[in-house]
Amino acid sequence: MAGKICIICGKEKRSNQLLRHKNLLLDDKFSICRDCANEVADFDKEESVIEMAQLANLPFVKNLYIDVKRNSKNPDFGKYLKKLAPYKKFQTFSDSVFTTDNATETVDITPELERRWGKDYTEEEYAYFESVLQGLMVIKPATTAFEIQRYVANVKLKDAFDTALKEGDPKAIAALRKAYSDDSKDLGFDAVLSGNDDSGKSLTERIQKCELTEPVPDDDRYKDAEGLEKYIKKWFFLSMKKTLGLASEKEVEILNE
Ligand SMILES: [Zn+2]
Numbered sequence: 001m002a003g004k005i006c007i008i009c010g011k012e013k014r015s016n017q018l019l020r021h022k023n024l025l026l027d028d029k030f031s032i033c034r035d036c037a038n039e040v041a042d043f044d045k046e047e048s049v050i051e052m053a054q055l056a057n058l059p060f061v062k063n064l065y066i067d068v069k070r071n072s073k074n075p076d077f078g079k080y081l082k083k084l085a086p087y088k089k090f091q092t093f094s095d096s097v098f099t100t101d102n103a104t105e106t107v108d109i110t111p112e113l114e115r116r117w118g119k120d121y122t123e124e125e126y127a128y129f130e131s132v133l134q135g136l137m138v139i140k141p142a143t144t145a146f147e148i149q150r151y152v153a154n155v156k157l158k159d160a161f162d163t164a165l166k167e168g169d170p171k172a173i174a175a176l177r178k179a180y181s182d183d184s185k186d187l188g189f190d191a192v193l194s195g196n197d198d199s200g201k202s203l204t205e206r207i208q209k210c211e212l213t214e215p216v217p218d219d220d221r222y223k224d225a226e227g228l229e230k231y232i233k234k235w236f237f238l239s240m241k242k243t244l245g246l247a248s249e250k251e252v253e254i255l256n257e
Contacts, residue, residue, distance in 0.1 A: 061096065107126050
C-alpha cells in the first residue's frame, strides 16, 4: 500500500494529501487527510476547530484562529496551520491557548479603546485589534505606555497591510509589506514570526540580553502617553497612509495642522 488510510473518510490517500499531524497513536497505516480536516474544522464553530486540533495533536491558538477567520476568504484548517507554522513555541495540542485574555470576538466600545485605537471602528474591529495586540503581548510583554503605543502602531500597520492584500493594490501591498516587516523587526518580532532565526538565540534570550545591556528607560519620559500617541499617529501612521494615498480627507487635514 503506497498511501495511508484517513481515519475520518476511510479512503486511501497519498502523503501529499495528508495532514502533518502529531497524533502518536496513529501508526504507519493511518492518518488524517487534508480534505477531511478542512471539512471538519468549521471556522464559524470554534469548537470544531479545537476538536480537529485535538485529533491531530496540533495546538489550538485562539488569536490565530480569529486571524484566519477574519482575514481569509475561505478560512480552513490548512490556512490555520500555515499561520501556526512559524511559531516554534506552539507544537502540540498541549501548547494550546484558548483565550485571548482581555480580547473577545466582540467588545464593548469604551473610551479607553477609543483612546488606544482611534474612533469610528466597529465592535468587531476593536476586538480584532485587541486580539492581535494580545498576541504581541504573549510574544513579548510591553511594559511601558510607549511600548504599547508602538505595538498599537504595529497592529494598525498589519491591518493596513491586510486590507491592501484583500484589495489587491500592488503598490500599497509592496509599500506596506516593507513598512510592516521593518516595524516588526524593530520591535523584535521578526525572529518569532519568520521562524528562521539564524542568530542562534531565542527571542527571549535576545530580550534578556537587551535588558541587561541597554539603558533602562527613564519612566518620566514615557508619562505623556497621550502626547506620544498623537505623535505616532500623526507622524508614523497618518503620514504613511498619506504617502500611500490611503488617508481620508480628515486625516490629511490633521497632518496639515
Ligand atoms: Zn479523509
